[in-house]
Amino acid sequence: MEREHPHGVEPEEERRLIAAARTGDRVAYGRLVEAFRERCFAAALSLLNNEEDARDLSQDAFIKAFRALDRFDPRRPFYPWLYRILRNGCLNHLKRHGSHRKVSLDALTEVSHLQFEAKTENPVESIQAEQMAEHLHEAIGQLKPEFREIILMKHFQEMTYEEIAQALNIPIGTVMSRLFHARRGLAKLMEPHRDR
Amino acid sequence: MKEPLPLTEETIAAYLDGELDAKQRAEFEKVLQAHPEWRNIVAEQADVIAALRPIRVRAPKARVWDGYWEQIDSKIERRTGQALIYFGAALVLIGAALALIVATNSVVVRAGEILFFLGLIVLFVKVLRGRMREVHKDRYRNIRR
Numbered sequence: 001m002e003r004e005h006p007h008g009v010e011p012e013e014e015r016r017l018i019a020a021a022r023t024g025d026r027v028a029y030g031r032l033v034e035a036f037r038e039r040c041f042a043a044a045l046s047l048l049n050n051e052e053d054a055r056d057l058s059q060d061a062f063i064k065a066f067r068a069l070d071r072f073d074p075r076r077p078f079y080p081w082l083y084r085i086l087r088n089g090c091l092n093h094l095k096r097h098g099s100h101r102k103v104s105l106d107a108l109t110e111v112s113h114l115q116f117e118a119k120t121e122n123p124v125e126s127i128q129a130e131q132m133a134e135h136l137h138e139a140i141g142q143l144k145p146e147f148r149e150i151i152l153m154k155h156f157q158e159m160t161y162e163e164i165a166q167a168l169n170i171p172i173g174t175v176m177s178r179l180f181h182a183r184r185g186l187a188k189l190m191e192p193h194r195d196r
Numbered sequence: 197m198k199e200p201l202p203l204t205e206e207t208i209a210a211y212l213d214g215e216l217d218a219k220q221r222a223e224f225e226k227v228l229q230a231h232p233e234w235r236n237i238v239a240e241q242a243d244v245i246a247a248l249r250p251i252r253v254r255a256p257k258a259r260v261w262d263g264y265w266e267q268i269d270s271k272i273e274r275r276t277g278q279a280l281i282y283f284g285a286a287l288v289l290i291g292a293a294l295a296l297i298v299a300t301n302s303v304v305v306r307a308g309e310i311l312f313f314l315g316l317i318v319l320f321v322k323v324l325r326g327r328m329r330e331v332h333k334d335r336y337r338n339i340r341r
């Protein structure tokens with residue numbers, strides 16, 4: 001059974017739009033862009049930490065993807081493929097324009113442009129959840145980049161193991177092991193905020 | 197006899213993310229009972245997942261999407277135009293080079309033309325080599341798009 005997609009396009013519709021876009025239908029492609037732009041922008045923002053760059057490079061990723069649609073395997077989900085294009089673009093951009101930002105010691109600033117919020121509507125739960133969101137924001141910012149990325153992919157972009165493996169071009173075993181270590185790191189960083 | 201499900205980083209992640217089937221879960225839990233030190237690790241990881249569950253990335257400000265698709269659409273169109281222009285310019289340049297070489301009789305002018313086009317070739321090769329070196333040094337070149 002296919003899971004419900006977090007970005008609002010059902011897999012069947014996604015395949016239909018891709019098939020249409022491959023024939024040059026830009027209206028269909030526009031719908032795909034609309035469906036994925038928020039995830040794509042958030043992913044770019046987490047890698048670049050700059051809204052303007054994130055906007056430009058997410059747009060670039062959509063343009064490159066459109067031009068490479070012939071090489072896309074339509075049996076696979078679109079987003080991991082798009083993410084890989086986006087990631088390549090962002091890493092090249094960082095290399096060209098000062099990759100020092102990527103390995104900055106002040107890692108806390110790395111996700112500062114990516115804001116978290118609580119999902120709950122309940123006001124009491126909401127206050128606690130907002131505090132937790134702040135702590136998590138800080139803690140995720142202190143993780144190693146590869147751990148930060150996988151936490152964002154799994155928990156905020158709601159990607160499956162298979163999608164993450166495809167997007168990062170790594171085996172599923174590595175996805176699991178990286179998630180394990182990322183969560184261990186988060187647990188340690190969250191220790192001072194437990195049960196407060 | 198089938199090997200029991202190993203207690204590893206991978207199986208712990210798979211267990212917590214609901215990637216094991218019912219039989220594997222039961223097997224994993226049985227193995228876990230015998231290893232209290234791993235039970236603490238699993239509990240710690242489960243706490244992190246529970247803390248992350250009610251949190252989401254805040255949607256960007258609406259202005260981020262102003263003209264977002266229109267710019268993509270226009271760039272897609274523009275790039276097609278650019279490709280046609282480059283291709284056309286290359287054809288014109290080759291044609292002009294051939295026409296000039298064939299049409300002129302003066303040795304000096306012909307030598308000048310040859311040097312000019314030689315210079316273009318050198319520049320072209322230099323740019324190409326630079327690009328190839330860049331690709332070769334690219335740590336992410338093996339990432340297939």
